[in-house]
Amino acid sequence: MDKIVIEGGHRLEGTVRINGAKNAALPIMAACLLLNGPSRIKGIPNIDDIHTLSKILENLGGQIKRNTDGTLEITFMDRENQDKFTAPYELVSKMRASICVLGPLITKRHKAKVSYPGGCVIGQRPVDLHIKGIKALGAQIDTTEGYITASADRLKGTELSLKGEHGTTVLGTCNVMTAAVLAEGTTIIEDAAREPEVQDLARFLNKAGAKITGIGESTLTIEGVRELHGVDYEIIPDRIEAGTFMIAGAITRGNITLENVKSEHLTAVIDKLKEIGLEIISVGNTVSVKGNNLYHPIDITTMPYPGMPTDMQAQFMALLCTVEGKSIITEKIFPDRFMHAAELRRMGADIRVEGSCAVIKGVPFLSGTNVQVSDLRAGAGLVLAGLVAKDVTHVHRIYHLDRGYERLEERLSKLGAVVKRVDE
Ligand code: UD1
Numbered sequence: 001m002d003k004i005v006i007e008g009g010h011r012l013e014g015t016v017r018i019n020g021a022k023n024a025a026l027p028i029m030a031a032c033l034l035l036n037g038p039s040r041i042k043g044i045p046n047i048d049d050i051h052t053l054s055k056i057l058e059n060l061g062g063q064i065k066r067n068t069d070g071t072l073e074i075t076f077m078d079r080e081n082q083d084k085f086t087a088p089y090e091l092v093s094k095m096r097a098s099i100c101v102l103g104p105l106i107t108k109r110h111k112a113k114v115s116y117p118g119g120c121v122i123g124q125r126p127v128d129l130h131i132k133g134i135k136a137l138g139a140q141i142d143t144t145e146g147y148i149t150a151s152a153d154r155l156k157g158t159e160l161s162l163k164g165e166h167g168t169t170v171l172g173t174c175n176v177m178t179a180a181v182l183a184e185g186t187t188i189i190e191d192a193a194r195e196p197e198v199q200d201l202a203r204f205l206n207k208a209g210a211k212i213t214g215i216g217e218s219t220l221t222i223e224g225v226r227e228l229h230g231v232d233y234e235i236i237p238d239r240i241e242a243g244t245f246m247i248a249g250a251i252t253r254g255n256i257t258l259e260n261v262k263s264e265h266l267t268a269v270i271d272k273l274k275e276i277g278l279e280i281i282s283v284g285n286t287v288s289v290k291g292n293n294l295y296h297p298i299d300i301t302t303m304p305y306p307g308m309p310t311d312m313q314a315q316f317m318a319l320l321c322t323v324e325g326k327s328i329i330t331e332k333i334f335p336d337r338f339m340h341a342a343e344l345r346r347m348g349a350d351i352r353v354e355g356s357c358a359v360i361k362g363v364p365f366l367s368g369t370n371v372q373v374s375d376l377r378a379g380a381g382l383v384l385a386g387l388v389a390k391d392v393t394h395v396h397r398i399y400h401l402d403r404g405y406e407r408l409e410e411r412l413s414k415l416g417a418v419v420k421r422v423d424e
Helices: 024-033 048-059 096-108 128-135 170-180 197-208 237-249 261-276 309-321 340-346 376-388 408-414
Strands: 002-007 013-017 039-042 062-066 074-075 111-116 140-142 145-150 158-160 186-190 211-213 220-223 232-234 255-259 279-281 284-288 299-301 326-330 350-354 355-362 370-372 392-396 418-423
Touching: 002 376, 013 111, 013 211, 013 408, 024 074, 024 170, 024 237, 048 062, 048 255, 074 170, 096 111, 096 128, 096 145, 096 170, 111 186, 111 299, 128 158, 128 170, 170 186, 170 197, 170 220, 170 309, 186 232, 197 350, 237 261, 237 284, 237 309, 237 376, 237 408, 261 279, 261 284, 279 376, 309 340, 309 355, 340 350, 340 370, 340 376, 370 376, 376 392, 376 408, 376 418, 408 418
Parallel strands: 013 255, 039 232, 158 186, 299 326, 370 392
Antiparallel strands: 002 392, 002 418, 039 074, 062 074, 111 145, 140 145, 186 220, 211 220, 255 284, 279 284, 326 355, 350 355
């Protein structure tokens, strides 16, 4: 197993290019199950979550090829694969997002058997809203023996809401939208997720022949069509990777420029970084982040898009540990998502977690030590903390990080961090 070893205290400077969005790539790849003919998708990052979904799609009869320029070619020969409809436990248990094959399978192959993804360290993560939506379209669903098994003839358009206890659902919206594109008649999804990644999936589907309107709004209207064709598409830049690098610049009081960024997807993140005291300049597809030594504490509440993403919460927590005064983070999406707080405390942070709130008092310095990654974004937060900690930080269990960040340590090194991957 690999670990990342960081010698803290080096100010980051330079330019980094942001990859395509993992969370757009996953549902878009799954949506290729719906298309007749090959698709070429540009900008898909070379990370473990993509490899896991590729295996699931190959099991379902897909042919997947990564070209030297990073474009992924995905082809399904539907007539040969109609009897393949299972996403097995061995693969789904590696990555919860595997659930996004449910919608495409049920509408295109009329059967789906997808392992129940279960909970994970960031919280309970139920799939009741996914099931509610697919059922509303007319599928019969059984959830015994650890699998979601669905069957249907042609689905029928309907009106439904995806509002849950913690707001709407991102992948649930993707599943219902992909199921509805081939349904008979019109589907209206109320309380749909508005995340840029959901919008990207809708644009991809429209390019393939779907009829989706209301993209980016909380009501989506989907007029069912008979078939969809393969397309060439480029996915949006990863706003969470961009936000993570911005905080790498901020926490080291550095000066870095990010290329391939859509700053309009990062409004909540940029506003909070400015409130802390950073200078952020966006020009076209680049964003420059200029740190200093005069930061202010802030309060953050995670919310569905366009609010502060929960996937940036751990990174902000690391930064706020280094800002004098009291900051408060309230987690509204995954109320238990604070596993990284205990590890940051091991580095000398002053964090008190009370229910879904974390109270952070800035400390004069963090100290390097051994820390364990519990989940992808927690790992990003710990690496960021390591960049400013005194002495050396050993970040263990980085397989979580490799799920979502491509060569993170190499890209940080190029910006001046002293960081390496070591086989333990
Ligand atoms: C996606 C993202 C993940 C991000 C999350 C919230 C991908 C691959 N993953 O996950 O990185 O942190 O959005 O922005 O895109 N819920 C229910 N019932 C359901 C589904 C969800 O109650 O059927 C709850 C969840 O427990 C959570 C909230 O709704 O409290 C939001 O979860 P959801 O948007 O579904 O997260 P994912 O789509 O799984």
